[in-house]
Amino acid sequence: MLMAMRYHIWTEGCQMNEADSAKLAAGLARLGYQEASRPEEADLAVVNTCVVRQKAEDRAISYLGYLRHLKEKRNPGMRIAVMGCLVGPRVDDLKARLPFVDIWARPQDFDAILRELVPENDLGGEFWPETFPEPRGPTAYVPVVHGCNKFCTYCIVPYRRGRERSRTIEDVRREVAYLCGRGVREVTLLGQTVEAYGKDLPDRPDLGDLMAAIHDTPGLLRIRFLTSYPKDMTEHIVRSVAELPKVCEYFNIPVQAGDNEVLARMRRGYTVEEYLEWVDRIRELVPGCAITTDVIVGFCGETEKQFQHTLDLLERVRFDKVHVAAYSPRPGTIAWRQMEDDVPHHEKMRRLHAVEAVQERIASEINAALVGTVQEVLVEGERGGKPFGRTRSNKLVHFPGEARPGELVQVRVTRASAWSLQGELVAAAAPAGS
Template structure:
């Protein structure tokens, strides 16, 4: 199946949503003496966080302030994640607790949106078992949020919008960013890969890309505002450009953003190995603002499991990409995602994955025990290995990565690295933390005035999960 055609929100539709924002603002001004407060929490991946920033942008336009506390909120919205069962269970638990908020504040509004809500069975469960939830909308209806909220405020009845129509790229809606020096830019939406374990294509829809000129304009505006790190987001950024007119690719988009003047750096995620080309690796090596760090999810080191996962590459093809990248960029680092305990996986398959970890020498891994997702092909596969054994395998894999990661950190001792100070560290009072261009975690003693700035740090000590250092005077 091919990806969806490029569909953008029309100027008329955008104007209509802004009119709804104005109507909601007028309603709120009549109902509240002070601006009402909204609590928005996004579960899951960076794409969800980015969606949450757009939701908060619309809420701010409608006159809401914001609070970190559900107890003081007049409006609560959970932006949900469906990637693993544990994420769904947390949402149901948190939503259940909100019935107490509703009892004490009858006029408050509680909403759910995002990937979980795009699943009909989940929306049906919310409708039946959680009567205190007022609005529910899926990923495909995100751009209609002002209209949905207006309906909830005026009709005094629950609003459920689970739209199965084509995904729409909504340019021009407001954004309220969570940070002042690091920002996300969504460059594409959806996924065409249909890995057998993954629910994303079913809840996020098919691949569709934003126009490059819109992305570059957003990046240029962020740099002008002083942002130091821009992360380009997509379920598979390597396939960026599908459905667009003209000859555009992710490599070309990176070059366009790299040409923007200013002191900033560019990251991206996530890359799919089957679409990671030599052209892309050449581009990264030639762009001075693109970080020499590639998140390249492998999921398994066993060809048999990779085929069952529908990943469309082999172990050798993956290793060829790593070797080519290192030939072009000796300082490049890799991180990855790995699933342990996929249906029919054996301990021998796991050992092949551990061997791959030692061959690639990842700087860090995001490891997960397989989570069954109803509606995916893998959900119907035989899964005979008990959870207890999978947990033992999981620890075995983590131990292998800890040894590799510790060795990588030890190799940084004595070097002076460029770090973007990101906030307070866990190492102790007076310490800040940040990341290098290669994504290494660095803790160093400094005052809060350095947060959001690039600093030079001389590395003095290696820990298992980070390195320690001292600021070097410029």
């Protein structure tokens, strides 16, 4: 009996990459491939890459080196495919650098990989049925707008993922219904700038319209969205969060810097004052919401005083979580071409650790205030014999007791740290599938 071909996908980077990998896996399953838990067992090894930071690119190149060793020493029949943001318009340079790679695919170009595996069907033409990813738990990412039109000076994404392209509401609705029919209870709507959704569609629906359209999907209990671009946030979107019961009170709004001169060099398109106006308005319309952000330290020309303005912003806003990164030049970006990377590495690291220290204190204080409260938790799985899940504000909660993935339960918070909560089960709020 013939053995089924096996694949393994290694994914680096953002939630969009995770969603892309899941969709490719569904396409491979349609072709009869089975998933291998390790690359050593695979006939096809796929590397889904990220180049937003140098470290992410380095990890992908290192992993490709390991796959080359596997292919040359142990499995000469293995095919290696590379997809994601490493694959830019000058793919010939990559082919020369990495000649052992068999297949190259630009972001979202899943068919480039599938075509290489099955060039034609029995009728002599290509046929790719509509493919939705198979869920691996009660939560799922659903890309709704691809690409980015912003061209921030430090960012490579627009050059690799292209201009903003929205899916239709009906297309998204079909995927959400498919996922919920297979056990998903929470969907996160994804976009590099998710509030740009619909601007390129004929009727110009916005993210609020999309959330309303999927809100009553059978089985769906929660809706989230990310990542937000401050200038694209609208009153209608914020009011949709406030008024639609299934939409979680959670906003991820990258600020990147707390100084107006730095923001201008980044070409972010807003000032600190404008950002703060939106934060205040969001908290007015959605009381108790969680707001998280991204920060880049050590960007070109950032002085100590300008960095202190970023620390001041953290104290002013009191974010629930901050993802901080040291600036690393990305070839092809405006900053790489036109600006000097003049902040020393050791100073970037000092500033990064300073942000982490301030944010750890703030997050500890925010989470400590939740001790004694009862939180709605969507159970996602089990670790160390204890269920875990997330609150509507995206806080990770561990608790003892009986609870299955996909259930909504009530948990009283008993302990808190900057990173997670501990609690005790109070009652089940809604069973899986309700």
